[in-house]
Amino acid sequence: MTMVSNLKRVNSPREGKTLFVRALPYLMIAPTLILVCLFTLYPAVGSVVSSLYDPARNARDPAAYVGLQNYAELFDASHFIGATFMQVLGNTVFFAATTVIFAVPLALVFALLLNRKIKRIGVYRFALFYPALLPLIGAASIWAFLFADPIGLVNTVLRSFGIAGRNWTGDPSLVLLTVTAVNIWKQAGFVMIFYLAGLQNIPRDLYEAAELDGANERQKLFSLTIPLLRRTTLFVLIITLTNAFQTVEHLQALGQGGPGDSSNLLLYYIFQTIGERRNWGYINAMTVILVLVLMTFTVSNFLFFERRNHED
Amino acid sequence: MKIKAADIATILLSALWLTPLIVAVLLSFRPPDEPLSNGNIFVGSHITLDNYISAWAVAPWLTHYRNSVIFVVGVLAVQVVTITLAGYAFARMKFFGRDILLIVILLQLMIPSGVLIVQNFATVRQLGLFDTHIALMLPYWGSAFGLLLMRQTFREIPIELEEAARIDGANIAQLLRYVYVPLSIPAYVAFALVSISSHWNEFLWPFIITRSEEVRPLTVGLNKLVATTDVGALYNQLMAGTLLVIAPLVVLFLFFQRRFIESFARSGLK
Numbered sequence: 030m031t032m033v034s035n036l037k038r039v040n041s042p043r044e045g046k047t048l049f050v051r052a053l054p055y056l057m058i059a060p061t062l063i064l065v066c067l068f069t070l071y072p073a074v075g076s077v078v079s080s081l082y083d084p085a086r087n088a089r090d091p092a093a094y095v096g097l098q099n100y101a102e103l104f105d106a107s108h109f110i111g112a113t114f115m116q117v118l119g120n121t122v123f124f125a126a127t128t129v130i131f132a133v134p135l136a137l138v139f140a141l142l143l144n145r146k147i148k149r150i151g152v153y154r155f156a157l158f159y160p161a162l163l164p165l166i167g168a169a170s171i172w173a174f175l176f177a178d179p180i181g182l183v184n185t186v187l188r189s190f191g192i193a194g195r196n197w198t199g200d201p202s203l204v205l206l207t208v209t210a211v212n213i214w215k216q217a218g219f220v221m222i223f224y225l226a227g228l229q230n231i232p233r234d235l236y237e238a239a240e241l242d243g244a245n246e247r248q249k250l251f252s253l254t255i256p257l258l259r260r261t262t263l264f265v266l267i268i269t270l271t272n273a274f275q276t277v278e279h280l281q282a283l284g285q286g287g288p289g290d291s292s293n294l295l296l297y298y299i300f301q302t303i304g305e306r307r308n309w310g311y312i313n314a315m316t317v318i319l320v321l322v323l324m325t326f327t328v329s330n331f332l333f334f335e336r337r338n339h340e341d
Numbered sequence: 342m343k344i345k346a347a348d349i350a351t352i353l354l355s356a357l358w359l360t361p362l363i364v365a366v367l368l369s370f371r372p373p374d375e376p377l378s379n380g381n382i383f384v385g386s387h388i389t390l391d392n393y394i395s396a397w398a399v400a401p402w403l404t405h406y407r408n409s410v411i412f413v414v415g416v417l418a419v420q421v422v423t424i425t426l427a428g429y430a431f432a433r434m435k436f437f438g439r440d441i442l443l444i445v446i447l448l449q450l451m452i453p454s455g456v457l458i459v460q461n462f463a464t465v466r467q468l469g470l471f472d473t474h475i476a477l478m479l480p481y482w483g484s485a486f487g488l489l490l491m492r493q494t495f496r497e498i499p500i501e502l503e504e505a506a507r508i509d510g511a512n513i514a515q516l517l518r519y520v521y522v523p524l525s526i527p528a529y530v531a532f533a534l535v536s537i538s539s540h541w542n543e544f545l546w547p548f549i550i551t552r553s554e555e556v557r558p559l560t561v562g563l564n565k566l567v568a569t570t571d572v573g574a575l576y577n578q579l580m581a582g583t584l585l586v587i588a589p590l591v592v593l594f595l596f597f598q599r600r601f602i603e604s605f606a607r608s609g610l611k
Contacts, residue, residue: 053513054436057426061446064423064483069449072460079460142351151598156355158602159362162594164542164560167587170567171361174368174576182364214358222606275455278544278560282567296456300545303459312459319456327451 073320079313084306092310099314110311113290113298118318120205121295125273127209132216133265137258139217140224141250161219169279172211173198176283204284204292211279216272220265227261228254267330274323295319369393369581396582399569401554405562412477412547412558413540417533419482424532427483428491429517433503449485455545462549472552481540487532490607494528495521531604534597541590559586 080099082092105111139157143150160168175182176197184194197207231254239249255262277297280286286293286301293301295315302312369392371385430436431443454461461480470476498521506520522529544560551557566582569575594601 051436054430054434054439057430057434058442058446060423061427061483061485061488062442064480065446065449065485067464068454068461068480068483069452069457070445072454072457072464073448073452075460075463076457138350139354142347142354145347147348147351153351153355154598154602155595156359159591159594160358161605162538162542162590162601163587164544164563164590166544166560166563166567167542167583168361170563170579170583171365173567174580175361175364177576180576182360214361218358219605222602225602226606271453275453281544281564296545299456299459300549303462303549316456316459320452323453323456324451331447331451 076313076316076320080310080317082310084309095310099310100318103311103314103318110308114311114315116290117286117293117295117298120291120293121274123205124209124212124294125270128212128216128273129266129269131213132220132269133262135213135217136220136265137224137255137262139221140228141254143221144225144228157221158218160215160217163215165215165276165278166281168215169208169211169282172207172214172279173282176207198284199288201288201291204287208279208283208292208294211283212273212276215279216269216276220269223261223265223268224258227258231257263333264330267326267333271323271326271330274319274326365580365584368577369584371577373575373577392577392581393585395575396566396578396585399578399582400562400565402559402562402585404554405557405559408474408556409541409558409560411474412543413537415474415478416481416540417536419478420484420487420532420536421529423483424487424491425517425522427488429495429513429521431488432492432495433500446483446485446488449483450489454480458545458549461546465550471550472556474556476550477547477556477558480546481536484532484536487536490528490532491525494525498524530600531607534601534604535607537593538590538601562586 081094081096083095083098085092102108102111103114106115143154143157147153176184178184178196178199179194181197183197187194195203197203235253235257236249239253244252275296277294277300280292280294280297284292286297290298296319299312299315299319302308305312370388370390371392372387372389373391373395375385427446431439465471465476465479468476470479502520502524503516506516511519541558542560543558544564547558548561548564551561554562563582563586566579569578
């Protein structure tokens with residue numbers, strides 16, 4: 030690549046530039062850098078520090094350094110916060126895993142269906158993609174009606190098949206499934222666009238060669254298309270997981286994490302408890318855990334795909 | 342036969358995925374005094390705007406619309422400046438500490454600011470900005486994603502254009518104004534669509550960082566309607582209100598379908 034030599038030609042600091050010219054790149058990145066420091070770096074470090082302290086019971090007492098005790102209590106099921114946290118963490122893992130398991134294969138099906146010469150493609154593309162574009166709370170408020178008991182669409186359809194309606198947003202054993210289903214509906218169309226892009230990158234002549242060898246549709250799909258999409262699949266698996274750990278706003282219209290915390294998710298729980306001063310240490314420890322989970326995903330994504338970019 | 346099966350699957354899945362939107366539209370035009378009895382949830386005796394009128398009365402929607410527009414435009418306008426400047430610096434300038442500073446900024450991609458609400462809430466309060474338009478926008482003004490996008494776009498512009506402009510005596514401001522920015526419009530459009538749609542839809546941050554309706558965006562107004570519905574099961578009204586909130590983006594998407602999809606595919610972000 031010519032990039033390295035280009036960089037040397039422009040603005041080399043050794044050409045006797047004025048102070049202003051030498052400071053210029055720093056001035057140009059300063060706004061972004063300051064904002065990232067203030068709203069990413071500082072709060073990330075702040076969460077770690079706060080998570081190591083037991084918050085003061087009143088304004089006069091100093092906060093007490095407790096080391097990793099807050100974390101220990103989060104993972105102690107006999108402790109009041111531990112019982113809640115383990116439940117919420119378990120819900121979050123279930124929510125993320127189930128979303129991935131259903132949304133990613135569905136997205137591949139969507140993409141395969143749309144990646145053909147068909148009439149009214151715009152209509153189908155809209156139908157499958159628009160959920161990705163809705164505000165979560167708006168999508169959830171529509172689903173709040175669909176899942177309403179007894180008048181909602183889902184229960185009405187079930188009854189027409191002779192199946193008793195359920196309280197989808199109130200039954201502790203169902204609400205988590207409900208909020209997961211809504212997320213699958215919303216994510217599948219979003220993931221589809223990455224598969225569509227991936228499908229368009231597969232050279233046509235590979236299929237022509239396969240056809241000459243007598244491959245049928247099924248063989249082309251399983252021996253050609255799906256293996257060739259594995260980079261896309263890896264990418265969408267990671268981003269779908271990453272998104273799922275941050276996708277909570279629909280809970281606001283679908284049971285608010287309840288009953289109890291039976292359908293609560295980690296970020297939503299943090300959001301709900303943000304004002305609880307006495308649990309400040311726990312809330313920050315939870316934030317740190319969430320950040321670590323997300324960093325694991327995004328860093329692995331970065332390592333996989335930045336490396337590919339350098340190879341290109 | 343194969344092709345037929347695929348067509349049928351396309352139609353069925355599209356219909357299934359569209360159902361919530363269709364139901365919402367039907368319900369929003371249904372007379373509110375006709376109960377949603379079992380088995381008759383779709384069509385009322387006539388079409389009415391009553392639900393829109395009653396939804397309109399629940400919250401000051403015009404204020405919320407204005408606030409949402411201020412929020413997304415205010416975020417985007419500043420972002421365009423910061424990503425252009427930083428994008429150019431990282432694309433074409435050589436300076437001490439460049440790589441390490443880029444890595445620091447990329448932390449924003451690794452730790453989405455949405456999960457740092459607890460500490461950022463405290464920061465904004467300390468800055469005395471709680472319940473202001475600025476508080477809503479501030480965390481988003483620097484964008485590592487936008488920076489990377491512009492850095493990549495600027496690098497693909499032939500260096501010869503810059504050299505020619507420099508021989509003509511152009512300074513950096515002129516270089517950006519007349520060479521780099523005009524040649525990068527598609528990247529800006531892609532970035533704008535992603536930025537606008539994600540901030541238009543944002544709920545948690547606006548909800549915790551604002552208190553008065555004078556500042557709160559549409560999603561928070563919709564939340565008020567959701568809370569009202571919980572009490573009275575006023576689903577017709579909720580559907581009408583929801584459609585009022587999502588309409589601008591859905592219409593924008595109808596006009597720019599391809600652009601939207603390409604932009605989202607480029608971002609890999611929510």
